[in-house]
Structures are given as C-alpha cells and as structure tokens.
Amino acid sequence: EIVLTQSPGTLSLSLGERATLSCRASQSITHRYLAWYQQTPGQAPRLLIYGASSRATGIPDRFSGSGSGTDFTLTISRLEPDDSAVYYCQQYGNSVTFGGGTKVEI
Amino acid sequence: QLHLQESGPGLVRPSETLSLTCTVSGASIANSHHYWAWIRQTPGKGLEWIGNINYSGVTFSNPSLTSRVTISVDTSKSQFSLHLTSVAAPDTGIYYCARPTWDLRPFATFDVWGLGTMVTVSS
Numbered sequence: 001e002i003v004l005t006q007s008p009g010t011l012s013l014s015l016g017e018r019a020t021l022s023c024r025a026s027q028s029i030t031h032r033y034l035a036w037y038q039q040t041p042g043q044a045p046r047l048l049i050y051g052a053s054s055r056a057t058g059i060p061d062r063f064s065g066s067g068s069g070t071d072f073t074l075t076i077s078r079l080e081p082d083d084s085a086v087y088y089c090q091q092y093g094n095s096v097t098f099g100g101g102t103k104v105e106i
Numbered sequence: 107q108l109h110l111q112e113s114g115p116g117l118v119r120p121s122e123t124l125s126l127t128c129t130v131s132g133a134s135i136a137n138s139h140h141y142w143a144w145i146r147q148t149p150g151k152g153l154e155w156i157g158n159i160n161y162s163g164v165t166f167s168n169p170s171l172t173s174r175v176t177i178s179v180d181t182s183k184s185q186f187s188l189h190l191t192s193v194a195a196p197d198t199g200i201y202y203c204a205r206p207t208w209d210l211r212p213f214a215t216f217d218v219w220g221l222g223t224m225v226t227v228s229s
Contacts, residue, residue, distance in 0.1 A: 001169065035215040044202055044219035045153070056207075056217060088153055092213040095168070096143075098153035 002027055002091050004099035012105045019076040021102045023089035028069045033093035036065055036074045039101075040085045048087075049074065079106055108132040110203050110220035117226050118197075124190040124225055128203030129183070135161050136181035139209035143216060144177065144188045148199030156201075158212060159186050166212045193227045200224050 003026040013019055023034065032052035037045035047056040049065035052072055064075045076083055084106045089099040114126035128142065135142065141158040148154065157167030159177045167175045176189040190197060200222040206214035 033213075044204075044222055045216075047207065047215055047217045050207065050215045056215075090153075090215065092215060094213075095166075096155035096213050098155070100152050 002029065002094050002097050004089050004091060004097055006087075006089060006099040006102045008102060009100075010103045010105060013079055015079055015081065015106060017079050019074075019079055019083070019104055021074040021076075021087055021104075023067075023072045023074070023099050025070040025072070025091060027094075029072075029091045030093040032068050033091055034065075034067065034072045035090045035092065036063075037088045037090065038083075038085045039088065045088060076104070079104075081106060108205065108218050110205065110218060112201060112203050112220045112223040114201075114223060114225070116224055117228065118193050119229050120194055120227055121192055124193050124197065124201075124227075125187065126201055126203075126223065126225070127185050127187045128220060129185050130205075131184070133184075134181070135179060135184045135186065137161075140205055141166065141212045141214070142179070142186045143204045143206060145202045145204055145216070145219075146197075146199050147202070147222075148196065150196050156188065156190075158206075160212075164212075195227050198225065198227045 034052045036049040039045040053065045086101045109131045143158040144156040159165045174191045179186040202222045203220045204216040205218040207217045
C-alpha cells in the first residue's frame, strides 16, 4: 500500500497570501497519478487537481499542482475566504489511498 | 445531472453486518463502464477507499478490508451496494458512494460524490 503523508497538519495564513501544501508518498507514484481534493465541513470532498497538475472542471487557476515521483505540492495563490478547508491528496497509480489532510485556516 | 444517494441504517451493532445502497440517477449503471466506488471517512483512518464495482460485477477492494467487504450491483435499479461484515467501533464514520472521473479504469479520481451517510457502530 502506498502511504501518503501530508504536511503541515495545519496552515494558518491571511487573505491574499500563498499556501503551499505538501504530499509525500512512501513509494514512487506511477504516471504522476496524484490528485488533490478540498473538503469543507459537512460536504463531500471536491476534486481540484488530477494527474499531479491538471485542474478539474471549474477549478480556478489560483489552484495549481506540481511534483512527480514521491513529492507533490498543491499551491493556492491569493487565498480567498472560501479556501478555508481541509485538503487531501490521493494516489490512484496503485490501488487508491488518501493522505491524512492539511487544514488551511484563513 | 448525475446524482448519487446513499441509504441504509445509521446504527449497526458490533459484530453485525453494515449494509448500504447507492442509488444512481441521471445516468444508468447498465450503460456505464465506470467502476462505482465506496469510500468512507472515519476518525481513526480519515478517508479510506473501500472498493468498487462495474456494471458486470467486476470488483476491486482495499486489501485491508477485502475479507469483510462484499460489493454488488443491480443494474435494473441503477444501484450498487456495500456489505461490511463483523463491524466494530473503528468502522464508525461517514460512508460515501462516488463515481470515478474516467470509465474503464478501476483506480481513478472521483468527481461525483453522494452526500454521505453517517454510520455508527454501537450496542
């Protein structure tokens, strides 16, 4: 099983700042099959990024993903109030596993 | 518009079987080549993929849960179901059904989710 470790656990930032979230895999993820989700309280996760860097339909370009192998990053530029949420990474190269999440507080 | 809705008991006794159904509307499972999935969110393990099934009954499941998981499909009702045996307190959480972003691939991202249903394991 590929274990995904996210850091930091919590990120406290101000409106307009940039958020950088990390996701590290216990082994290399094939074909960059790494996704990012946003979850707000009471809601199901929402797909933001797939293939490490491709934005899902309707996702603003303030959200960007990068990385390969075992190290991946989600960047949120110019934080807005609605960006307060927990963000999860997920790999789908070898079965499916999720990271533990990073909470972004604004 | 595609819509997924989970249904089933909100309370299950320890050692018994948790049974949930996901009803798909706005599309037909019978005409889809997607692997329809169950995902749960528990306090102990966070988000955890349970398994999936396609229209013909081919299933994949999480190795850590395989011995307790059965997933079935009823294409005539556009439903798929989850049965999790021998439940215990760590199985308490929100259970989601979801559709993967792409068809034909058993492992993928998920772009359509149900609202989720809370299941509590307690006597």
